[in-house]
Each structure stands twice: as C-alpha cells, then as structure tokens.
Amino acid sequence: MAKCGGWAGKVLRIDLSTGRISRDDTVEKYKDVLGGTGLGYQVLWDEVAPGTKPFDPANKIVFGTGPLAGTGAPCNGRTAITTLWPMCWPKPLVATGHMGGQFAAELKYAGYDGIIIEGKADRPVYVSIMDNKVEIKDARHLWGQGIRRTTVELSQQFGPEVCVAAIGQAGENLVPMSVVMNAYSHSAGGVGAVMGSKNVKAVAVRGTGSVRIGGKKEEWEKLIKLHLSLIGANNQHVVPSAPQPWSEYYDPRSRWKGSRGRQWGASEPTIDTGTCDPHDLNTIAYRTNNAVHYLGDIAWKYTVRGNGCTGCPIRCHTMIKVPSVAAKYGIPEVGMNTCGGLNFGRSFFKKFPDGARGMTNMEACMVGMHMSDDYGLWCNYSQLQRDFKKLYGDGTIKNKLAEKEFKSYSWDKYEKGDPRFLFELLPRIAMKEGELGTVLGLGTGYMLETWSLSEEEWKKDYGLNYWKMGHPKHHANEGDGQCGVIINTQYNRDPQCHSHCNFTRNGLPLEVQKRLAAEIWGTPDAVDALGSYTPMNIGKARMAKWSLIRKELHDSLSLCNWMGPWVASPLKERAYRGDDSIESMLYSLATGDTKSREELDRLGERIFLLHRALTIRDMGTKEMRTQHDTVPEWVYHDPEKRPVYTKGTTHLDRDDVKLAMEMFYEEMGWDKTTGAPTAEEYKKVALGKIADELNKKGLLPG
Amino acid sequence: MDGAGTDGMEPALGKGTRKWITGFIRKKSKAGQFAFRDEILEERARQHILDSQQRETPELLDTLLEETLVENEDLQEVSAKDGPPRYYSRQFMSEAFVTILLRKEGDPLLLLAETVRENSQVYPRPIPLDAFKNYPFNLTQEEILACLQQMTETDQYKDVQRTTTSIGTVFLYSTLHLDPGHARMLAEWLDVGQFNNP
Numbered sequence: 001m002a003k004c005g006g007w008a009g010k011v012l013r014i015d016l017s018t019g020r021i022s023r024d025d026t027v028e029k030y031k032d033v034l035g036g037t038g039l040g041y042q043v044l045w046d047e048v049a050p051g052t053k054p055f056d057p058a059n060k061i062v063f064g065t066g067p068l069a070g071t072g073a074p075c076n077g078r079t080a081i082t083t084l085w086p087m088c089w090p091k092p093l094v095a096t097g098h099m100g101g102q103f104a105a106e107l108k109y110a111g112y113d114g115i116i117i118e119g120k121a122d123r124p125v126y127v128s129i130m131d132n133k134v135e136i137k138d139a140r141h142l143w144g145q146g147i148r149r150t151t152v153e154l155s156q157q158f159g160p161e162v163c164v165a166a167i168g169q170a171g172e173n174l175v176p177m178s179v180v181m182n183a184y185s186h187s188a189g190g191v192g193a194v195m196g197s198k199n200v201k202a203v204a205v206r207g208t209g210s211v212r213i214g215g216k217k218e219e220w221e222k223l224i225k226l227h228l229s230l231i232g233a234n235n236q237h238v239v240p241s242a243p244q245p246w247s248e249y250y251d252p253r254s255r256w257k258g259s260r261g262r263q264w265g266a267s268e269p270t271i272d273t274g275t276c277d278p279h280d281l282n283t284i285a286y287r288t289n290n291a292v293h294y295l296g297d298i299a300w301k302y303t304v305r306g307n308g309c310t311g312c313p314i315r316c317h318t319m320i321k322v323p324s325v326a327a328k329y330g331i332p333e334v335g336m337n338t339c340g341g342l343n344f345g346r347s348f349f350k351k352f353p354d355g356a357r358g359m360t361n362m363e364a365c366m367v368g369m370h371m372s373d374d375y376g377l378w379c380n381y382s383q384l385q386r387d388f389k390k391l392y393g394d395g396t397i398k399n400k401l402a403e404k405e406f407k408s409y410s411w412d413k414y415e416k417g418d419p420r421f422l423f424e425l426l427p428r429i430a431m432k433e434g435e436l437g438t439v440l441g442l443g444t445g446y447m448l449e450t451w452s453l454s455e456e457e458w459k460k461d462y463g464l465n466y467w468k469m470g471h472p473k474h475h476a477n478e479g480d481g482q483c484g485v486i487i488n489t490q491y492n493r494d495p496q497c498h499s500h501c502n503f504t505r506n507g508l509p510l511e512v513q514k515r516l517a518a519e520i521w522g523t524p525d526a527v528d529a530l531g532s533y534t535p536m537n538i539g540k541a542r543m544a545k546w547s548l549i550r551k552e553l554h555d556s557l558s559l560c561n562w563m564g565p566w567v568a569s570p571l572k573e574r575a576y577r578g579d580d581s582i583e584s585m586l587y588s589l590a591t592g593d594t595k596s597r598e599e600l601d602r603l604g605e606r607i608f609l610l611h612r613a614l615t616i617r618d619m620g621t622k623e624m625r626t627q628h629d630t631v632p633e634w635v636y637h638d639p640e641k642r643p644v645y646t647k648g649t650t651h652l653d654r655d656d657v658k659l660a661m662e663m664f665y666e667e668m669g670w671d672k673t674t675g676a677p678t679a680e681e682y683k684k685v686a687l688g689k690i691a692d693e694l695n696k697k698g699l700l701p702g
Numbered sequence: 703m704d705g706a707g708t709d710g711m712e713p714a715l716g717k718g719t720r721k722w723i724t725g726f727i728r729k730k731s732k733a734g735q736f737a738f739r740d741e742i743l744e745e746r747a748r749q750h751i752l753d754s755q756q757r758e759t760p761e762l763l764d765t766l767l768e769e770t771l772v773e774n775e776d777l778q779e780v781s782a783k784d785g786p787p788r789y790y791s792r793q794f795m796s797e798a799f800v801t802i803l804l805r806k807e808g809d810p811l812l813l814l815a816e817t818v819r820e821n822s823q824v825y826p827r828p829i830p831l832d833a834f835k836n837y838p839f840n841l842t843q844e845e846i847l848a849c850l851q852q853m854t855e856t857d858q859y860k861d862v863q864r865t866t867t868s869i870g871t872v873f874l875y876s877t878l879h880l881d882p883g884h885a886r887m888l889a890e891w892l893d894v895g896q897f898n899n900p
Binding site for chain 2: 242243244245246247251252253259260275293294340343347356357382473478479511529531646647649650
C-alpha cells in the first residue's frame with residue numbers, strides 16, 4: 001500500500017534462477033531516487049558487482065517508472081530500462097534505454113513502480129503480471145517469433161487491454177543492437193539482448209487499479225491545465241511551422257505542423273488540422289505530424305492520425321497508411337513511429353530515384369519500420385546506418401566479406417535506392433547470419449574491434465556523428481555549442497538528453513530566447529545563434545548542468561524528456577515564458593511530498609551523481625576527465641577550415657572546450673583535474689555511503 | 703437615445719448591431735481574414751438581420767463601426783494603400799499576421815522580399831522557397847520565380863539571395879542580415895542536418 005501518492009508502492013523482484021518472486025517497498029527503499037533511472041542506478045550500485053558482464057546472470061535489468069506515471073500529468077508515459085550496456089565499448093557500463101507507450105501506466109495500475117529481473121531462466125519464459133498475480137510462464141511457443149506475433153498471442157490470452165513489452169529475434173539471438181518494445185511502436189534501445197540473455201521473451205502486464213494523487217483534486221486539475229497551456233508541439237517547439245492568425249512567430253521547420261488546409265488525408269473523415277490556437281487545449285494533438293516532419297509534405301496524404309504514450313497530448317507517433325506497400329513489398333499498409341523509428345529504413349540509403357522526400361523514401365520508411373519493429377532491431381541513433389554507408393562506400397564491406405557472402409547481397413538494389421534491399425540486410429542482422437549481419441549487430445565499438453578498424457578514423461569524421469565508447473553524439477555542438485559538447489561527455493551511451501535542444505530549437509527568435517535564458521540561467525549569453533557561436537561562459541555551464549539534472553528527473557519521475565522542461569511556451573501573454581517549476585509542482589501534488597524546484601533539482605543531482613559513481617566504480621578510475629569525458633576530434637575542425645566563431649561554422653576551439661569542461665565541473669562542485677565528484681558533493685546529495693565505498697577503492701579525488 | 707451619430711436607430715438595436723459587428727470581426731480574425739464595411743453590410747443583409755425599415759446604410763454602419771472600435775479595445779482599423787479600411791481583432795490576429803495580409807494585398811515582390819528580410823533579421827534564418835506556396839502566402843511557383851527574377855534586376859532587392867541545400871531545396875535569405883556562409887550552413891541544417899539529428 002502506497003504511503004505517498006504517485007507511487008504504486010511496490011517494486012517487483014523476479015529471480016529467474018530460483019523462480020522466486022518478491023516485492024520491495026518503493027517508498028521505504030527507493031523514494032529518494034524517485035524511480036525510473038534513479039531506481040535502476042540504485043539497484044545496480046547495490047546489487048551488481050563491478051566486472052559483471054551484460055549477459056551474465058548476475059546482471060540485472062530494471063524496468064523503472066516514476067511517481068508521475070499513470071497520473072493525469074501530461075507526457076507521463078515513460079519507462080526507463082537500466083542495465084549493463086552490451087554496446088558500451090570497450091567495457092560494459094551502466095546505461096538506460098527509454099520507452100514510451102502504455103507499459104508504465106499499466107504497470108502502475110497493476111500496483112508496481114518497477115520490476116527488477118535477475119538471474120537467468122533455464123528455458124524461454126515470459127513474465128505475466130495481472131494485478132497481484134505474478135507468474136513466470138513458459139515462452140517456448142513464443143521464442144523465435146517476432147514482437148508482433150508475440151504481442152498478438154499474449155493479447156489473445158490475456159485480453160486486449162494487456163500491455164506486452166517483448167523482444168524479437170534480435171534480442172533472442174543476443175544481438176546487442178536490439179530493443180524491448182511495447183504497444184506496437186514504442187521501443188527502448190540497446191536492452192533487448194540483455195533480456196534475451198535471461199531467456200525472457202516478454203513481460204505482459206495488466207492493471208485494473210489506479211494511481212492515488214496525494215494532493216487536492218481541484219489543485220491537481222488546475223496544475224494539469226496550466227501544464228497543458230504551456231505545451232507546444234513535439235520537442236516543445238512553441239511556434240507553428242506556418243504563420244497562423246494568432247501567432248507572432250513561426251518556423252518553417254518547426255514540428256508544429258498543424259495549419260489551416262493541412263489535412264490528415266488518410267483519416268475518415270479527413271481531418272483539417274486547422275490553426276491550432278494554443279488556447280484550445282483540445283487541439284494539441286493536431287499540432288505534431290512527425291511523418292511530415294521527416295518524410296516531407298507527401299506524408300500528409302497518408303496520415304491517419306497521431307498516436308503515442310499514455311497521458312500524452314502530443315501524439316508524436318504518426319500513423320500512416322500507404323496502400324501501395326502491401327502489394328509492392330508484402331507488408332502491412334499501416335505503420336507508425338516517431339523520429340528514429342521513421343528514419344530506420346530510409347537512413348540506410350544514400351539516395352532515392354525520386355528524391356530525398358519522394359514516395360520511395362516513404363516506402364523505405366515503411367519497410368524499415370515493419371522489419372525493425374518486429375525483429376526488435378535497434379539503430380543506436382542511426383549509427384548503424386551511418387556505419388553501414390561508410391563501410392560500403394569506402395570498400396570495407398567488400399574487402400572484409402568472403403566473396404560468396406558479398407555477392408549474396410543485391411548491391412544494385414542498394415545503389416538504386418530500392419527498399420527491397422532491406423529484406424536482405426535486416427533479417428541477417430537480427431538472426432546473426434553471415435559476417436556482415438553479425439558485425440553490424442555488435443554496435444560500433446565492437447564492430448571496429450572485430451574488423452580491426454580505427455576508432456580514431458571514426459572520431460575524425462564529422463559525418464559519422466561518432467562520439468566515444470561505441471556511441472554517437474546526440475545534440476552536441478552542431479546545434480548547441482559548448483553546452484551540447486558537455487552533455488555528450490557524461491554518459492555511457494548517447495546521452496538521450498533533450499532539455500537543451502528543446503529550448504534552442506523551440507522556434508522563438510534569438511532575442512526572445514536570450515531574454516528567457518537570462519531568467520533561467522542568469523545571462524542571455526547562455527545561448528548563441530546557431531552557427532554563430534561565442535566563447536564559453538558561466539551561463540552555458542549552468543545550462544548544461546540544468547539540462548542533465550532535468551533529464552535525470554524526467555527519466556526518474558516518468559516525464560518525457562523529449563518534451564520537457566517547459567521553460568518556454570507558445571503564449572504571447574506570458575511573453576513566451578513557460579514555468580521552470582512544472583516538475584516540482586507535479587511531483588509535490590502527485591505524491592503529497594512537497595518539494596521546491598531547488599529541492600527536486602537536488603534529488604535530480606543525486607540521481608545523476610549515482611550514475612557518475614557507478615561509472616567511476618565500474619571503470620575502476622577516477623580520471624573521468626581524461627578517460628571518460630572525452631571529445632572526438634571532428635568537434636574541432638571545420639570542413640572548409642574556417643576559424644572558430646566564424647559565422648556559418650559549428651566547430652569549437654580546443655582550449656575553449658577544456659574551459660567548458662572545467663566550468664562545468666566547477667558548477668557541479670567536482671574536482672576539476674579528474675572530473676570526479678568530491679566526497680563533499682556526494683554528501684551534499686545524501687550519497688555519503690557511496691563516497692565511503694569509493695574512497696576505500698581510491699576512487700575519490702584529492 | 704444611445705449616443706451621437708445613431709440618429710434614427712433605437713439604443714437597443716444600435717447596441718445589438720455593435721455586438722454583432724464585434725463578433726463578426728473577431729470571427730473573421732480567427733479565420734485569418736480582415737473584415738470590411740461593405741462585407742459587414744452584405745452579411746447582415748444576407749442574414750436578414752437589417753432593421754426592418756432598412757435603416758442601415760453604409761454611412762450609419764461607419765458610425766456604428768467607429769463606436770464599436772471605441773468600445774472594444776481589441777478591435778483595430780488598419781488602412782492599406784488602396785481601398786477601404788480593414789478591421790481586425792488583436793485578440794485573434796497578431797500584428798505579424800496583419801502585416802502578411804497587407805503585404806499580400808500589395809505587390810508579391812514586396813511580400814517575398816520583406817518576409818525574407820524579416821526571417822533573416824529576427825530569428826535569424828533563411829526561409830525555404832516552398833514556404834511561400836503554402837498558407838498564408840499561397841503564391842504559385844510561377845509567381846515566386848517571376849519575383850525572384852525581378853529581384854535580380856532591381857537594385858533595392860539585390861540583398862535577397864538564394865542558397866540550395868545538398869538535397870536540392872532552395873532557401874532565401876537577405877544579405878542585409880545574414881552572411882552567405884551562415885545562410886548556407888543554416889539552410890543545410892534546417893533541411894538536412896536536423897533530420898539526421900532528430
């Protein structure tokens with residue numbers, strides 16, 4: 001029974017080796033890490049010894065939701081899946097895959113805030129959670145099936161309301177580039193093989209309970225309305241893509257696509273998205289169309305509607321219906337996804353016969369979604385596709401493969417941009433067939449190692465987006481200058497942090513962004529115009545710290561970091577201000593545990609430091625600055641060799657980046673030489689015991 | 703009697719008409735359109751809501767319009783180069799949108815040039831040429847190309863330049879506010895880069 005609102009009250013623990021199922025009290029044991037990634041990091045610190053490998057039974061996989069999951073809070077549908085990361089190279093370290101969909105809410109309604117899966121089953125199993133009834137069941141009839149067949153089978157057994165999080169053949173075959181997926185299109189990247197290593201095919205959950213809200217109903221409803229009023233479109237873009245009668249500003253490349261005359265052409269009846277006045281909270285779902293954003297205006301005709309996570313008004317998973325693909329490729333004519341999912345198939349190709357945003361591009365998208373979302377393949381933020389294009393283009397694939405295997409691919413189809421090529425490539429990655437399929441499925445780091453390729457070459461190539469440790473950048477200097485660079489140094493996978501770029505890409509004019517930046521980070525200089533960068537300053541360091549802490553808060557509360565924080569809004573009457581306290585207000589009312597913004601940010605910092613401590617412990621070094629927080633060479637070079645800070649460039653100065661890291665460490669209170677948190681900083685966030693353990697291992701600075 | 707200038711109209715009727723006019727202007731503004739006096743008269747006639755003695759004349763309506771504007775802070779009158787005044791509600795139509803509508807009524811060359819300059823200065827960014835084919839600009843491809851050709855031949859518009867991205871999309875920018883290199887980089891980012899960094 002929950003002592004607080006928000007939390008369901010129990011964390012489920014499933015030992016696959018012994019078959020034991022037990023429950024921990026969430027509030028007693030995990031309240032101070034909230035849930036989500038916080039729960040995951042705490043479990044890994046307490047229970048998974050350094051040196052454990054991802055596929056060892058001793059590794060654990062933690063499905064974490066937070067106190068806001070399953071409430072009416074907008075954008076609450078997130079589950080964080082934390083484990084030791086199979087693609088982290090050369091040494092596996094902690095990382096998290098994030099999925100939306102319906103899983104988080106359903107788990108909460110069943111009475112659980114998280115699931116800790118440990119050990120290894122001796123045969124394929126799935127976990128069934130039907131409210132209080134939790135069982136480990138035989139999955140041999142499901143093993144070898146794709147995610148869709150698995151979901152259908154379990155839905156037929158447990159009813160259509162059940163939510164199934166499953167792996168496909170890729171996860172079963174321990175392909176590191178694999179996902180766990182729920183609700184048709186919502187995947188957590190990078191974790192599928194860990195589930196597969198435990199012989200777990202799926203988790204099926206059905207909950208008939210509810211989530212208690214700690215605060216007063218009227219206050220909660222008022223807060224939800226406030227939050228909704230501040231919401232923009234996907235990625236918190238707060239201006240429409242075309243001028244609207246109500247709008248002062250617009251941005252043709254905004255994700256806010258809804259506009260008079262823009263219609264969901266495949267819906268019945270056809271829906272005109274209209275002017276989407278931000279005061280009309282009932283038309284928030286009309287604003288975003290990610291199919292149009294990625295595939296071009298051609299996608300309007302094929303749009304059925306937006307879909308998405310529980311409790312989210314944004315509906316960023318666009319459902320498209322393309323009748324021609326059924327006969328042409330033998331795949332379902334309906335598909336849906338967002339961002340990376342929409343890009344999966346099309347990103348393999350250099351070009352298409354009818355242009356970058358024509359019909360073939362859309363068909364490649366459909367084929368890619370169909371296959372990857374069923375096999376459960378992951379793209380590592382499109383690094384898979386970039387690596388493939390490079391390796392093909394420079395002849396490496398031809399050199400490395402045996403002639404017979406190389407000739408078994410229809411390279412002419414690939415050259416022509418024929419989506420049918422994907423039917424030859426993707427299954428081989430999922431099934432580990434052939435050398436190419438096997439190597440591509442390892443992830444970049446192990447691919448480089450296996451084929452004796454130079455990581456330095458990857459680190460010099462701007463187009464590859466490679467950062468370090470086998471992972472790509474994700475919103476680095478190309479859009480966010482020094483702040484983006486700092487953020488990309490901090491994790492053991494691509495950082496999955498959008499706090500900063502949700503702000504810089506919100507579509508507001510630079511003058512407005514600078515005004516808001518001054519209010520949030522103390523100086524308008526925290527943000528630069530894109531491609532017109534200035535040297536490092538304290539505002540950028542504060543912005544980086546804020547971005548990281550808010551990301552951890554979102555991932556622990558169950559809020560979507562692809563949407564928050566909500567510090568800008570579409571409302572002229574608020575001078576486009578959002579509210580920097582949305583997270584703390586939601587937390588306080590949902591749980592009944594009142595925390596100010598600063599207090600909740602301190603909790604977020606605690607969670608972030610837990611990740612840092614785990615990384616330091618498992619790397620066995622405190623020299624984070626030189627061993628972990630590294631920056632690839634391409635950051636410092638301009639293809640046209642122009643000086644830094646020239647308008648039209650996004651590369652940075654080496655000494656300025658050093659200063660950026662120092663200013664960030666100082667802002668965090670960490671030791672500047674090593675980049676490691678000090679004992680004092682751990683104690684400030686109530687991690688004194690962790691500091692003691694690190695000290696015993698000689699992993700504290702000074 | 704209700705105020706000067708409404709001779710011959712009962713106070714309640716004048717009030718009702720002013721309320722109707724207010725609603726009409728706001729509705730038009732929400733739809734992204736100006737309201738015109740003659741249009742108001744025609745619409746009232748079409749709806750058969752003119753006074754039974756047909757006392758509503760253009761001159762009377764002008765007076766009522768004036769009074770309506772005084773009563774309602776959000777209602778505005780704007781004059782254009784040609785033609786009668788336009789009416790709109792600030793509550794439902796932004797000054798930015800008003801500017802676009804006024805430019806649309808004039809020379810498409812000016813619409814294009816001023817919009818390009820504004821984007822280059824305010825945001826700052828280049829703007830895709832295709833944006834002008836869509837709502838609310840609604841120019842045809844031929845109109846746009848004709849304007850661009852004219853711009854190259856006219857000194858006062860020579861600041862408006864094009865840049866083409868790696869996938870062939872044309873963007874426009876003003877050299878008054880954006881360096882060519884910066885515009886080129888921004889166009890490539892807006893058209894290609896940000897989709898490769900979703």
